[in-house]
Amino acid sequence: MAQNTEEIIRVENLTKVFGSGKKAVKAVNKINFSIKRGEIVSLVGQSGSGKTTVTRLILRLLKETEGKIIFEGKDVTNIKSEEKKEYWKKVQAIFQDPYASFNIFSPVKKVLLDTFKLFNSSYSKKEKEKLICETLESVNLRPEEVVDKYPFELSGGQRQRIMIARAHLIRPQLLLADEPTSMIDANLRSGILELLLSLRDTDGCTIMFVTHDLGLAYYVSDRIFIMHEGEIVEEGSANKIITAPEHPYTKQLIKDVPKLSEEWLTS
Amino acid sequence: MTTKKTVLEVNNLKTYYQTRLGEKIKAVHSVSFKLCEGEIFGIAGESGCGKSTLAMSISGLFLPPLKHESGSVFLEGENIFKKDINYLRKEILGKKYSYIPQSAMNALNPTIKIKDFVIDLMKEHEPEMKEKEILELTRDRFESLSLPSRVLDLYPLELSGGMKQRVVVAISTLMNPVVVAADEPTSALDVSTQKMVIKLIKELFDDGIVKSIIFITHELPVLRHICDRIAVMYAGEFVEVGKMEDVIFNPIHPYSQALMQSILVPEEGMKEKKLPCLPGSPPDLRKIPTGCRFADRCPIATEECKKEEVEMTSLGDRSVRCIRINYIMMQGKKVTPYGTKY
Ligand SMILES: Nc1ncnc2c1ncn2[C@@H]1O[C@H](COP(=O)(O)OP(=O)(O)OP(=O)(O)O)[C@@H](O)[C@H]1O
Ligand SMILES: Nc1ncnc2c1ncn2[C@@H]1O[C@H](COP(=O)(O)OP(=O)(O)OP(=O)(O)O)[C@@H](O)[C@H]1O
Ligand code: SF4
Ligand SMILES: [Mg+2]
Ligand SMILES: [Mg+2]
Numbered sequence: 001m002a003q004n005t006e007e008i009i010r011v012e013n014l015t016k017v018f019g020s021g022k023k024a025v026k027a028v029n030k031i032n033f034s035i036k037r038g039e040i041v042s043l044v045g046q047s048g049s050g051k052t053t054v055t056r057l058i059l060r061l062l063k064e065t066e067g068k069i070i071f072e073g074k075d076v077t078n079i080k081s082e083e084k085k086e087y088w089k090k091v092q093a094i095f096q097d098p099y100a101s102f103n104i105f106s107p108v109k110k111v112l113l114d115t116f117k118l119f120n121s122s123y124s125k126k127e128k129e130k131l132i133c134e135t136l137e138s139v140n141l142r143p144e145e146v147v148d149k150y151p152f153e154l155s156g157g158q159r160q161r162i163m164i165a166r167a168h169l170i171r172p173q174l175l176l177a178d179e180p181t182s183m184i185d186a187n188l189r190s191g192i193l194e195l196l197l198s199l200r201d202t203d204g205c206t207i208m209f210v211t212h213d214l215g216l217a218y219y220v221s222d223r224i225f226i227m228h229e230g231e232i233v234e235e236g237s238a239n240k241i242i243t244a245p246e247h248p249y250t251k252q253l254i255k256d257v258p259k260l261s262e263e264w265l266t267s
Numbered sequence: 268m269t270t271k272k273t274v275l276e277v278n279n280l281k282t283y284y285q286t287r288l289g290e291k292i293k294a295v296h297s298v299s300f301k302l303c304e305g306e307i308f309g310i311a312g313e314s315g316c317g318k319s320t321l322a323m324s325i326s327g328l329f330l331p332p333l334k335h336e337s338g339s340v341f342l343e344g345e346n347i348f349k350k351d352i353n354y355l356r357k358e359i360l361g362k363k364y365s366y367i368p369q370s371a372m373n374a375l376n377p378t379i380k381i382k383d384f385v386i387d388l389m390k391e392h393e394p395e396m397k398e399k400e401i402l403e404l405t406r407d408r409f410e411s412l413s414l415p416s417r418v419l420d421l422y423p424l425e426l427s428g429g430m431k432q433r434v435v436v437a438i439s440t441l442m443n444p445v446v447v448a449a450d451e452p453t454s455a456l457d458v459s460t461q462k463m464v465i466k467l468i469k470e471l472f473d474d475g476i477v478k479s480i481i482f483i484t485h486e487l488p489v490l491r492h493i494c495d496r497i498a499v500m501y502a503g504e505f506v507e508v509g510k511m512e513d514v515i516f517n518p519i520h521p522y523s524q525a526l527m528q529s530i531l532v533p534e535e536g537m538k539e540k541k542l543p544c545l546p547g548s549p550p551d552l553r554k555i556p557t558g559c560r561f562a563d564r565c566p567i568a569t570e571e572c573k574k575e576e577v578e579m580t581s582l583g584d585r586s587v588r589c590i591r592i593n594y595i596m597m598q599g600k601k602v603t604p605y606g607t608k609y
Contacts, residue, residue: 018425023417047429047460096428096455140548148288153332156369156451157314157485179428182454183369185314185485186529191544212429212457219538238538256458258488260515260530265466265492 007073008174008206009058010034014067016053027053029230030067035208037173038200042209042217042238044253045227051210052096054227055176059093060084071174089118092172094163096179096210108154108162109147112136115169135165138195140188156183164192171203178210193220214257218242226250274479275302275325275364275446280338282324285331292552294320296503297338302446307472307480309490309511311526312500313549318483319369321500322448325481326364327355343445361392365444367436369451369483375423375431382419385438392442408437411467413460428455436464440471447471448481453489461486465493487530491515499523502549502560509585519587519595521565521602559589567591567602 016028028050035041043051056062058069060079068077071091079087106114112132116123123131133143139161151159160183167175177196181189197220199205211217217224217238224241226234226249234247245251258264277300284292294317302308310318320333327347329335340347342363347355360366376384382402389401406416412433423431432455440447449468453461471477484490490497490511497514499507499522507520518524525545547564550556558573559565565572572590579586589595595602 044457046457047433047455048427049457052427142548142551145551145553149286153284153286155315155319161314179455183314183451183485185312185526186487187526187545188314189485190529194544212455212461214458253458256462258458258461258486258492260488260491264488265462265469 006037007034008037008039008071010070011054011058012068012070014054014057014069015065016050016057016062017065026230028057031227031230031232033225033232033235035174035206037206038204039223040197040200040207040209040221041223041225042211042221043225043227044211044214044217046229046253047212049227050230051227052178055093055178055208055210058176059091060087085118089170090173091176092167092170092174093176094160094167094178094180096182105150107148107150111151111162112147112166112169115166118170131169132165135168136162138168139165140191141165157185157188160184161192164195168195168199171199171205173204173206175199175205175207176210177207179212180209181216182211182213189216196220214242214254226253271303271305273301274304274343276341277301277325278339278341280321280324280340281336282320282329282338283334283336284320285334287332290553293336293555294503294552295324296555298500298503298505299338300498300505300508302479302481304478305472306496307469307482307494309494309497310481310483310500311485311487311490311497313502313522313526314485315552316500316549317503317552318500319450322366322450322481322483325448326360326366328352328360357392361388361439361442361444363445365439365442365447367439367447367449367452369454375434377423380420380422381426381434385419385441388438389441404441405437408441409434411470412437413463429457429460432456433460433464436468440468440477443471443476445478446481447477447479448483450483451485452482453484453486461489465489469493487515487527499526502555503552504560504588505579505586506561506588507585508579509587513585517600519582519585519592519600520561520589521567521595522561524600524602567594 012032013030014028015030018025018027045051057064068075076087113128116128136143141158141161160180164180181192184192196207200207209217209220221238223235224238225232226247228249234250241250245254277298280295280298282295284294286292298321312318323333325340327340327350335348347359385405386398386401389396409416409418414430414433418434436452453464456464472480482494494511496509497511498505499514499520501522507514507518507523514523515527518527545564550560558575559577562568562572577588577590579588580592
């Protein structure tokens with residue numbers, strides 16, 4: 001893979017503390033990383049380790065306690081709400097909780113049509129609808145079967161795929177995908193992963209996967225970041241993390257992956 | 268399997284969604300199975316094939332737009348579709364049959380603290396129980412799932428995805444239900460937490476607190492480690508039901524074969540492989556074609572397959588919904604070309 005060396009995003013000392021005093025929770029603790037354009041990285045870590053908080057910080061949905069976010073060379077830590085719309089054209093997310101990301105009182109078609117508002121596109125309604133249909137088909141959904149449904153009328157995996165379709169329509173520069181395939185069956189997942197990977201190959205999209213699925217992380221990413229209790233404890237190439245992990249926590253994670261062959265629950 | 272007591276019996280269950288647009292979405296079609304005491308039954312299958320609907324339907328509580336068409340469910344011998352909704356709510360749900368919903372995140376009311384949610388819920392079933400006892404019990408169960416007790420004082424919004432999922436697992440098993448149907452209970456969890464939650468569910472089971480479990484998941488390796496039997500579901504029907512080892516390592520139905528081949532594990536060399544992907548999509552549940560529902564995507568389909576509804580064929584302790592079993596056996600059970608590179 002030809003690797004571009006241009007940096008797309010960098011976070012410095014990023015920290016988020018929820019609450020204060022005795023009840024304070026340090027969800028993200030002084031993390032630093034840099035991602036290159038066109039790179040695919042995975043952020044892997046235990047439940048509650050702060051992964052979703054990192055994505056929400058990058059999206060500027062949460063105010064940091066400390067630290068900086070540099071996107072395309074520009075400090076975006078303090079962008080104003082008017083600038084956010086512009087920023088979100090370039091930085092998009094697929095959320096872990098599908099309900100959190102779209103209005104559950106809008107049918108799928110409206111949810112998807114609304115995404116065009118983000119880029120004041122010159123498409124006609126017809127063209128938009130055609131694009132929507134194509135995108136839905138690419139995530140293996142039958143447009144006529146889902147467009148008039150509300151999100152709560154879909155199965156878990158169908159909902160996740162609508163979100164992937166949405167991200168695909170927007171074609172952002174940086175896509176933060178928080179557990180995008182956790183509810184999708186193994187067979188379909190491979191198709192969806194190919195679709196996400198094609199975003200990189202055709203549009204040069206940079207992707208950060210947030211996942212607990214090391215198999216997936218290994219398969220798709222160039223680099224893996226291992227997060228533990230708010231900190232990034234190890235980072236390296238996907239191959240290195242899987243075959244020669246160094247940090248004890250990474251080793252534990254790899255050991256805990258359910259495999260078909262060996263004993264798992266008893267170990 | 269020893270001749271254990273049957274705790275759950277599902278006979279020819281058919282349920283559908285009656286949509287606002289006047290259509291019928293036939294999400295569950297002729298599903299039959301028995302669950303014995305001490306058994307963990309896994310269900311896997313394509314996204315949207317009706318797994319969650321099946322688990323919800325078994326509760327007998329048909330909330331619109333979900334509707335019952337035909338078939339019955341016996342829970343410890345009781346025909347629960349004959350009961351009224353109040354009885355179901357008070358005596359069955361949570362006590363005898365507990366459904367741990369897939370989107371655990373939505374099961375929790377966002378505007379009330381976890382603590383108050385638990386208290387309200389328990390009071391509905393056990394009006395006699397004191398708040399203190401309820402909280403003690405909850406704390407205990409939280410502890411075994413590594414949830415700090417501070418969680419009791421938080422709102423769902425303040426929990427991570429995996430924490431919410433564990434909270435729902437803890438709450439759903441507080442009343443020691445006979446059968447627990449866990450719908451993707453670990454899909455938002457990292458591998459270590461996943462293992463812990465599964466261990467806990469198994470512990471409840473080994474201690475006899477929960478008698479049987481229905482475990483729905485896309486994570487086939489997880490099923491491999493906990494289930495006695497597995498059903499593979501496709502477009503509203505079971506297409507293969509059998510012992511775990513048989514279904515995972517030696518599937519017969521062409522769809523099960525394709526499914527088992529797409530398992531991703533982080534092992535050296537995986538990265539270079541191209542993942543198999545079944546072409547096409549499952550049938551539209553509003554207008555199901557006649558004949559085998561998998562025919563459009565099946566690599567060995569013949570004209571015969573599309574003629575009439577395919578019934579389950581029983582092969583000893585396994586059943587398969589396919590008319591070409593003999594041919595598949597002759598091919599050494601290898602008929603899907605996808606991922607044979609593996
Ligand atoms: N809005 C909030 N208010 C208070 N605490 C919060 C809030 N959001 C998250 N937290 C806390 O921050 C920590 C990290 O949460 P986060 O959602 O980032 O975890 P995660 O790594 O995404 O976990 P999971 O894999 O379970 O989704 C948790 O302890 C959580 O309770
Ligand atoms: N409230 C509803 N109204 C109409 N259709 C629905 C509703 N809920 C689910 N469906 C449809 O019923 C079918 C079965 O859904 P179900 O949630 O049972 O699938 P599933 O097997 O659990 O899928 P997943 O693995 O993605 O969770 C899907 O096609 C879905 O779109
Ligand atoms: S009945 Fe025919 S189409 Fe269906 S799975 Fe068997 S061979 Fe394939
Ligand atoms: Mg999260
Ligand atoms: Mg489901």
